[in-house]
Amino acid sequence: MTERTAVLEPSRPARRAAGAGGLLPGLLRTARPRQWVKNLLVAAAPAAAGQLGSRHTALQLALVFVLFTAAAAAVYLVNDAVDAEADRAHPVKCRRPVAAGEVPLPVAYGTGATLATGSVAGAAVLCNTLTAALLTAYLVMQLAYCVRLKHILVVDLAVVTTGFLLRAMIGGIALAIPLSRWFLITTGFGALFMVSAKRYSEAVQMAGRGGATRALLTEYTTGYLRFVWQLAAGVAVLGYCLWALESGGTANGSLLPWRQLSMIAFILAVLRYAVFADRGTAGAPEDVVLRDRPLAVIGLVWLAMYGMAVADL
Structure with a gap:
């Protein structure tokens, strides 16, 4: 094994330890379930407009929450795949499933692409065109952030902030509520x-x-x-x-x-x-x-x- 390979890949004992967790649990951990609480912001606009009382609104917001969570999980998977080498140098992030070898890079990229495509298609069919467009904008912006924008001063702050703002906007857009x-x-x-x-x-x-x-x-x-x-x-x-x-x-x-x-x-x-x-x-x-x-x-x-x-x- 060359020195470069040793740097880019986790050691065999690390791979064996990581593999003990399983691929599906690793994918779930990479999707960051603890971060899903952020997606409750999809209810912000309807709540501000006082339109949370109806069953239709509740069902629609639940759907938007699921779609946005899938899109966010896609971004996390791609981000961890892109950052795998850097994460291995971090005392905590080295335990992330992709960095530890529990989730192979092709699987992370493939699952991320599937979730991204499915979330946009679901928004177009089950919500409206504008919701799908907003979700697409979120994905494009966040994926650009993973690849390049997070290395640009101030722009990185603006992109992450806009991601939160889009979460807060999308519930209103899906329900045609003025913001x-x-x-x-x-x-x-x-x-x-x-x-x-x-x-x-x-x-x-x-x-x-x-x-x-x-x-x-x-x-x-x-x-x-x-x-x-x-x-x-x-x-x-x-x-x-x-x-x-x-x-x-x-x-x-x-x-x-x-x-x-x-x-x-x-x-x-x-x-x-x-x-x-x-x-x-x-x-x-x-x-x-x-x-x-x-x-x-x-x-x-x-x-x-x-x-x-x-x-x-």
Whole structure:
């Protein structure tokens, strides 16, 4: 075995250990089930419009969630196949099924292509043409990110942020719900806040390691990434507050000005998440959101207030 082959391929013991897990479990792990919670954003637009009550809406959103999850899984499979060599240099990512040899590269590429094609075809047949076009745009953009765009400063942040924004838009597009400017501004900059906080945390944790697995981190400074997430957080809060203050007071006989009151919970949620961003421990946003109890409580309070505001209770 040549030196180059030894670098590009996991060792035989590693392949035997990885193979013990099986191909199908490896594919499932590569599809990142823990990341699927992000795809709940497909319900954001219908929720903002107060249109979650009907059975038709629930079924349509469930379908969109499945289609977007398939598309996202396709991107993860291709991404891990492209990054397999770099992931083997990472103390944690080397355990990913593709990097460890549990999922062969051709299988990862083939399964990714099948899921991508199936999700777009399913959107065209079961939803509408615009939904299929939006899902296609997501796939093209994310695959371009895997191959090239993630190596370009600032563009990488914009692409990942746009991926979150498309998640939030697609539910509204599938149900023909108009998307307000405040919804797009708040969602877009809220996503940029989380994405840049994640990059900042990665930069802090990888300091001094030479950026072996994400070379672009060596080109960003922690000061710049801190500036980005602070700016994004401020714009997201401003956009939300402008939406909340737009009505001017209670609407249609509501008992309390829920829209205005929801600003408090929204700002507290941003401030709470910023604690983890400032510490450099927001590298896994789903862990922060799901495991921090105070943030979960604040989120539930905000959700209740937001729901009452949308329903004019």
